[in-house]
Amino acid sequence: MAASAGPEIERLISLLSKLPGLGPRSARRSALALLKKREALLLPLADAMSQAAARVKTCGTCGALDTQDPCAVCSDPARDTSLICVVEEVGALWAMERAGAFRGRYHVLGGLLSALDGVGPDALRIGQLVGRVSGGEVKEVVLALPATVDGQTTAHYLADALAGTGVAVTMLARGVPVGGELDWLDDGTIAQAMRARRPA
Amino acid sequence: MAASAGPEIERLISLLSKLPGLGPRSARRSALALLKKREALLLPLADAMSQAAARVKTCGTCGALDTQDPCAVCSDPARDTSLICVVEEVGALWAMERAGAFRGRYHVLGGLLSALDGVGPDALRIGQLVGRVSGGEVKEVVLALPATVDGQTTAHYLADALAGTGVAVTMLARGVPVGGELDWLDDGTIAQAMRARRPA
Numbered sequence: 001m002a003a004s005a006g007p008e009i010e011r012l013i014s015l016l017s018k019l020p021g022l023g024p025r026s027a028r029r030s031a032l033a034l035l036k037k038r039e040a041l042l043l044p045l046a047d048a049m050s051q052a053a054a055r056v057k058t059c060g061t062c063g064a065l066d067t068q069d070p071c072a073v074c075s076d077p078a079r080d081t082s083l084i085c086v087v088e089e090v091g092a093l094w095a096m097e098r099a100g101a102f103r104g105r106y107h108v109l110g111g112l113l114s115a116l117d118g119v120g121p122d123a124l125r126i127g128q129l130v131g132r133v134s135g136g137e138v139k140e141v142v143l144a145l146p147a148t149v150d151g152q153t154t155a156h157y158l159a160d161a162l163a164g165t166g167v168a169v170t171m172l173a174r175g176v177p178v179g180g181e182l183d184w185l186d187d188g189t190i191a192q193a194m195r196a197r198r199p200a
Numbered sequence: 201m202a203a204s205a206g207p208e209i210e211r212l213i214s215l216l217s218k219l220p221g222l223g224p225r226s227a228r229r230s231a232l233a234l235l236k237k238r239e240a241l242l243l244p245l246a247d248a249m250s251q252a253a254a255r256v257k258t259c260g261t262c263g264a265l266d267t268q269d270p271c272a273v274c275s276d277p278a279r280d281t282s283l284i285c286v287v288e289e290v291g292a293l294w295a296m297e298r299a300g301a302f303r304g305r306y307h308v309l310g311g312l313l314s315a316l317d318g319v320g321p322d323a324l325r326i327g328q329l330v331g332r333v334s335g336g337e338v339k340e341v342v343l344a345l346p347a348t349v350d351g352q353t354t355a356h357y358l359a360d361a362l363a364g365t366g367v368a369v370t371m372l373a374r375g376v377p378v379g380g381e382l383d384w385l386d387d388g389t390i391a392q393a394m395r396a397r398r399p400a
């Protein structure tokens with residue numbers, strides 16, 4: 001950055017460039033857009049971020065993000081408590097909700113098993129999942145994991161870990177394209193894959 | 201957005217999606233990244249935005265953005281006060297500074313003349329430019345405007361408006377690609393175009 005922009009603007013640009021999808025150039029463009037729209041964008045966004053930082057927490061039950069714990073899904077009495085959909089991250093949970101194809105509850109793993117990245121079972125919320133399933137109320141666990149090597153490794157691991165509990169373990173149908181991240185799929189594909197889910 | 205994400209997160213995503221270069225999907229990814237990196241990214245960015253909103257202002261002389269008025273460039277005694285470089289927007293000023301090819305001062309027009317968009321001379325900071333030039337200290341005005349129809353229309357208009365003042369009016373050499381926005385050029389191209397500038 002040019003020294004002439006001043007340390008406040010440089011700090012803003014530097015932090016914006018850490019957002020996924022924003023490189024240094026688009027971070028500069030974003031900073032300018034923010035400074036031009038001070039009342040309409042900059043102040044509201046600063047406030048929304050402060051509010052989110054202060055109020056959004058992780059649901060102790062499913063791992064979702066919400067201002068309440070348990071989250072809105074976990075505390076919704078209209079949700080089918082016999083169904084748990086396992087997702088990698090909160091973004092995939094949001095994608096499932098947008099698709100509107102699932103009326104049970106969720107379990108956010110917080111990642112995938114990965115030999116390459118050294119992510120083992122203890123790094124994920126697998127113990128909590130087995131604990132929830134062991135309560136007796138759950139009849140089916142739907143694994144909504146990406147059709148990648150790590151996604152499938154994780155699915156097999158979970159199917160083994162849940163084998164002793166007596167619940168049905170299913171996975172999304174292969175409507176999910178190979179290598180596809182759930183968060184990037186259109187809602188129709190997700191809904192179709194949910195309807196056609198099959199035993200894992 | 202899914203209702204399950206909660207109004208705070210939905211508001212954050214909605215505001216993030218208004219940043220240039222961030223669509224709804226990357227806004228969701230950004231919101232998630234922010235919530236995951238609360239201490240390292242979310243809180244610092246909220247603070248940087250509040251600070252910028254409170255402290256950054258428009259330089260009354262040149263139209264740049266800075267925490268001081270006059271801005272750092274306008275108040276730098278090492279800058280050549282006989283040279284003014286006219287740019288469309290602050291982003292172009294930053295690009296010029298990054299290129300390090302200009303040691304005079306700037307004048308930010310705040311846009312370009314555009315018959316199509318109905319932008320006339322009164323909507324731009326043209327009167328202020330003529331006023332600055334009429335002070336007698338300025339010897340050369342370099343028009344660093346994009347090589348687009350509107351950019352060239354504006355350059356001709358400014359050359360006419362400054363014709364009576366006796367200053368030399370030059371423009372960047374055609375190193376600037378046709379249709380190219382300054383803000384997206386590499387520093388070397390900008391530096392070369394500045395060195396090879398010619399009369400307008």
Ligand SMILES: [Zn+2]
Nearest residue numbers: 059062071074
């Ligand atoms: Zn929950």
Ligand SMILES: [Zn+2]
Nearest residue numbers: 259262271274
């Ligand atoms: Zn200035």
